Amino acid sequence: MTFTATTKSLSHLLLCSSILVSSSWTFCVSAGTNQQFHINIPTLERGASINGQLDEPQWQNAAIAELEYETSPGENIAAPVATQVKIFATDKSLFVSFIAKDPDSSASNNLIRANITDRDALWGDDLVGIKLDTFNDERLAYQFFVNPYGVQMDSIENELTGEESNAWDGIWHSSARKTDEGYLVELELPLRLFNFDSKLDIQTWGIEFIRFYPRDKTHRLSTHSIDRNNNCQLCQLGTATGLKGIEPGQDLQLTPSLVMNRNSQRDLDPLDDWRSDNNIEPGLDIRWGITPNTLLSATINPDFSQVEADAGQLDINSTFALFYPEKRAFFLDNKDYFDTQLQLLHTRNIVSPDYGVKLTSKIDNHTFAVMATNDTKTNFLVPGNLSSDIASIDEESYNLAGRYRADFGSELSIGALVTAKQSEQYHNYVASGDVKYQPTQQDTITAQYVFSTTEYPDDLYKEFCSEDTCIPDSSCELGDCGINERVLRTKLDDAISDDFYRLKYVHKRRNWFAFTQYESAGDDFRADLGFISRVDVTKLVAGGGYIWYPQDSSFNRIELSGDWDISHNQSGELIEQEAEARLEFEGSMQSFTALGFVNRDRVGRRHDASSLAIDGNTQMFTENVGWLYFEFTPFRQISVELDADYGDSIDYSNDRLGTQLFINPGIEWNITDSVSLDLSHMYRSLDVDDGELFTANLTDVRLSWYFNINNFIRISSIYTDIQRDPSLYLYSSPKESEQSLGNEILYGYKLNPQSVFYLGYSDGMQSNDNIDSLTKDEQTYFMKLSYAWLL
Structure with missing residues (x-):
């Protein structure tokens, strides 16, 4: 094991020694090591022009490396194609170039898979890139990839959570072009992008150069x-x-913005007049690197609107709130600093702030992060063990999140997180501690404990029922009143407090893995700045699997796995017990196939809605479900996927067992390298003894045309059609027919992720039992302009 002569390395060595003395473990991991790969990056006086030519003398003095290994699907075998990388630095930037060869030079332009598309939407393309751990401490790594057209993709890999997020967007420069031998890429990574210890005379960073070469297999x-x-x-x-x-030099970025829109709405009546509002909103984002390790971000009168609609989701025969990912730039910047094993911070709960400020810092082995915003609205999730829903209070709220993490060598991380959400009549305060311990290369132990205290407004429960049916009593039998779980969990006389804890162990080797997890969420636990949708529940999970890596086969990876879990409420009453078996294949045509079978016993809805009891108040149903998922790329231009399941499903509206069919096909067709069509369709039906209860269809279509890597036009439509048989509903009279159609046309110009111009139009149409044809009830014209000044 090689250690550099730094204070950090010495402390790491001392920690390893103490672990060896105090326990039976004899394994201690450093971060990136010379034994894996080593390169010495020269610092030159002048940088290179990023034009895809590599004809400047600086490249002759750069350090050189070859991508000699295939790590997947082959296991550290010789790379099938040659790739050379060169790298050097100046006092302001890193410069990297790749020469990616293709074995059939006469047809390389046809074999190379590359498209002009959205930033960060490049998986499946030929790619080259670099991974950098600038503290060489195994916690976070920056990743930068470029395709043969120069389209960029960047992300942050988080070893603590085991996840990789492309939410982060840096401003950097790239150029690429195809050649007779393959393609060539140049990129410049300004040092302002990185957090690193600038006190060191000589840096030691973790590094990997990577190429994805997708042909029959990736x-x-x-x-x-x-x-x-x-x-x-x-x-x-x-x-x-x-x-x-x-x-890193001065790192100050000012991004002024201007958003203009005209929104018109009317009731669902083609004869009604439109009600229109015109809005002009200037705003300013500030991003200041106070030190190389400390970043301050602030926003004033921000535009937190989304330019493009979320992917469509069907919300039918579901008792839990839907999850939507965060897409807004201010919240995504250094988001990883706040991550824990639990989702205690989900910033989509902050709807419409007037201002926000965020400070993130890493000093030696200590990481700090704090964020504060207001919100002109107050939205949060009301969780339960059989259902959840979103609540809204018409008050301004104040939101705070703070995170600290200490890394003791490479094996141990200990952290804390606090969040607060408060308005005049409401508050939710959360405090959490978490630990991740990796005693060996194969073993990972994580644990987290969370405590919360919450106070709701006295009349919040009325949001979930009509006022004349909001008094729970013993006569409130199934279907006889409007009481539901959300009413009971919000109709409280005093503030509530409770806790949540989770313990997980994973053992993973080359050919097999095993895991177990136990978690408990108290009756009165709430995490209103996060997304914890189930409380009053305990859950135990155990599972494992075996993995084969066939040689000389059309399959390169086969996995057989399964798990078993059981859930109770805090009173020990059974909610659900499930066993699942899965089989996965990876192989030719870049294919991935997974299929499985689930046997599940779980309860339906409560019979006496005035009680949260499970035993004697619910019926236990047995579900047997088979499912299938596959995706493959039969041709260079076409990718296909299918998600489907068939089997038993609880009819939650009527508390009985039905048969569900779910089919979700999708296709991505690259009509040309710059024109693409994304089409997905979702079909769901539920049959009961007396007939078909409902059918639901959702179609999502998006057509994109890129003039170049900066300019595009996109047309999108999301159509939903739900048909029910009201005669089969036992306790309610739902609408027989519901349809909706949302359309958008968008022109975009992106100089970089923060310097953008958008111009667009969107509308919404609906129909129901009263209006039998799609009728427009909403339309919006909008424009957004922002420009990032790098000072």
Whole structure:
């Protein structure tokens, strides 16, 4: 094991020694190591022009590496194609170039898979890129990839959560072009992008150069081998030294914006007049790198609207609130600093703020993050063990989140998170502690404890029922009144407090894995700035699987796995017990296939709605469901996927068992390298003894045309059609027919992720039992302009 002569390395060595003395474990991991791969990055006086030519003399003095290994699907075998990378630095930027060869030079332009598309939407394309752990501590790594047209993709890999997020968007520069031998890529990564310890004369960063080479299979190529018997990814990076005396320099970014829109609405009546509002909103985002390790972000009168609609979701025969991902830039910047194993911060709960400020910092092995915003609305999730829903209070709220994490060597991380959401008549305060311990390469233990205290407004419960049916009593039998679980969990006389805890153990080796997890959410636990949709529940899960890596086969990976889980409420009453078996294949035509079978016993709705009891108040149903998912790329231009299941399903409206069919096909057709069509359709039906209870269809169509990597036009439509048989509903009289159609046409110009111009139009149409044809009831014209000034 090689250690550099730094304070950090010495402390790491001392920690390893103490672990060896105090326990039976004899394994201690450093971060990126010279044994994996090493490169010394020279610092030059002048940078290169990013034009895809590589004809400047600076490249002759750059460090050179070859991507000699295929790490997937082959296991550290020789790379099937040649890739050369060069790298050097100046006092302001890193410069990297790739020469990616294709074996059939006469047809390379036809074999290369590349499209002009959205930033961060490149998976499936030929790609080259770099992974950098600038503190070489295995916690976070920046990733930058470019396709043969110069389209960018960046992300942050988080070893603590085991997730990779492309939500982060940096401003950097790239150029690429196809050649007779393959393609060539140049990129410049300004040092202002990175957090690193500028006090060091010589830097040591974790590094990996990567190429994705998709043909019949997607080949991952690297500068070094990857051990599949090691459960840690970032500790298998190589090292880059050099970068002598680099400083990130002044890092101040000002992004003024202007948003203009005209929104018109009317009741669902073609004869009604339109009610229109015109809005002009100037705003300012500030991003200031106070030190190389500390970033301050602030926003004043921000535009937090989304330019493009969320993907369509069907909300039928479901008792829990739908989840939508965050897309807004201010909240995504350094989002990973707030992450824990539980989703205690989900910023979509902050709807319409007037201002926000965020401070993130990393000092030695300590990471800090704090964020504060107001919100002109107060939205939060009301959880339960059989259902959840979104509540809204017409008051301004104040929102705060703070996170601290300490990393003791590479094996141990300890953190804390606090959140607060408060308005005049309401508050929710949350405090959490978490730990992640990796005693060996194969073993990971995580634990988290959370405590919350909450106070609701006295009349909040009325939001979930009509006022004349909001008094729970014993006569409130199934279907006889408007009481539901959300009413009982919000009709409270005093503030409530409770806790949540989770303990998880994972053992993972090259060919097999096993895991177990136990969690408990108290009756009165709430995490209103997060997305915890189930409370008053305990859950135990155990599972494992075996993995084969066939040689000389059309399949390159086969996994057989399964798990068993059981859930009770806090009184020990059974809610659900489930066993599932799965089989997965990866193989030719970049295919992935998974299929499985689930046997599940779980309860339906409560009979006496005035009680939260399970035993004697619910019926237990047995569901047997088979499911299938596959995706493959039969041709260069076409990718296909299908998600489907068939089997028993509880009819929650009527508390009985039915038979569900769910089919969700999708196709991505790259008509040309710059024109693409994304089409998906979702079909769901539920049959009961006396007939078909409902059918639901959702179609999502998006047509994109890119003039170049900066300019595009996109047309999208989301159509929903739900048909019910009201005669089959026992306790309610739903609408027989519901239809909706949302359309949008959008022109966009993106100089970089923060310098953008959007111009668009959207509308919404609906029909129901009273209006039998789609009728427009909403329309919006909008324009957004922002420009990032880098000072």
